[in-house]
Amino acid sequence: MKPATFRYHAPATLTDALTLLSEYGDDAKVLAGGQSLVPILAMRLSRFDHLVDVNRVDGLAGITRENGHLVVRAGTRQRALERDESVAAHVPLLARAAPLIAHFQIRNRGTVGGSLAHADPASELPAVALALGAEFDIASERGTRRADAATFFESLWTTTLEPDELLVGARFPVWSGRSGFGIREVARRHGDFAIAGAACALAADDDGRLARAAIALFGVASTPWRAADAEAALTGAIATDVDAMEVAAAAVRGLDPTDDVHASGAARLAIAQHVVSLALSDALAEVRDAR
Ligand SMILES: Cc1cc2nc3c(=O)[nH]c(=O)nc-3n(C[C@H](O)[C@H](O)[C@H](O)COP(=O)(O)OP(=O)(O)OC[C@H]3O[C@@H](n4cnc5c(N)ncnc54)[C@H](O)[C@@H]3O)c2cc1C
DSSP, rough: OOOOOEEEOOOOSSSHHHHHHHHGGGGEEEEOOOTTHHHHHTTSOOSSSSEEETTOOOOOOOOETTTTTEEEETTBBBHHHHHHHHHHOOOOOHHGGGGGSSSSSHHHHHHHHHHHHHTOOHHHHHHHHHHHEEEEEETTEEEEEEEEHHHHHEEEEEOOOOOEEEEEEEEEEEHHHHEOOOOOOOOTTTTTTOEEEEEEEEEETTTTEEEEEEEEESSSSSSSSOOHHHHHTTTTTGGGOOOOHHHHHTTTTTTTOOOSSSSSSHHHHHHHHHHHHHHHHHHHHHHOOOO
């Protein structure tokens, strides 16, 4: 199938992009890597009169370090997360999540901002952002605002972004000191969206006591989901004493995934528990080995 007719705009500056989004409002859609939007348009699941292609917008891509954060501009390709040494050094969870996204051909085009704005609940990057406590910089003609990952993802494919707003970047906190990270998922085939996945981040004090713990699940609810009870159980524990299986059981308590063509809700729940135990074990091992 072919998409319905639209008018194509390719602004070169942020100001011009925001003017177009303000002018056309609900009738316009941002086009980034096109890896989710183009299939949606081609299958006529949605249609827009105006597409605002942000690929040429000056300064919308790049990765920088800023005051304890790694700032990833929205137009940065997902592939860059795997290749940029500062990502592996400062936010290892991001570097480890990227290869799990689709196939490298898709990651060569797909953007970090596109993945966050599209907000597929089975996506890796929204879950990583949620686990690490990332913030998002958003711009419109009305001004700029900063949103927390904890409140940005509202429901299936829905965020707090308004039609005239552009996501311009994501600020990932650098968890420095004695820390450990893990991300695991199960998908039917390499490159498919996860049936269920889990991202885990831990930070310990010098005695090996966990000072911070974050577990975010993906593929199990209408948004990425934070396992608050399991995090509370981990906080204050000595890393070497943690029973990952027990914490994983607590992490999925309260979840009720629905059946779909890929897996029954019960299977998804069992897989979720399994991937939490693996991601947590990876993170615990890293904390134990960290100096
Ligand atoms: C076969 C296949 C397998 C895939 N598997 C996975 C997977 O395992 N994990 C995963 O996470 N993803 C997967 N994807 C999706 C892929 O990661 C997309 O790249 C991503 O979802 C969207 O990024 P994009 O840059 O291509 O955005 P686009 O497709 O261009 O846009 C997606 C949506 O985000 C909006 N948008 C984009 N950028 C902005 C912005 N800066 N501000 C505001 N709104 C914006 C668009 O308007 C649109 O609504 C897969 C895709 C395919 C085709």
